Amino acid sequence: MVSGVPAQRTAADVYRVSDDQVHRARMAVARNAVDSDDCRELLDMLGLIGEPGEPPPVRR
DSSP states (O other): OOOSOOOOOOHHHHTOOOHHHHHHHHHHHHHHOSSHHHHHHHHHHTTOOOSTTSOOGGGO
């Protein structure tokens, strides 16, 4: 029987960020940035961009 109450999360789950969450965060930053420099700075501060070929810091 499904009760509608979510299962308890582990410590590892708290820090897990999905690809979809990263994409949505990037889109929100892009929509609200003043210009490209502002966008780049915000993405960097949030850990949403990284070195080419590596996952962004928020996904490590």
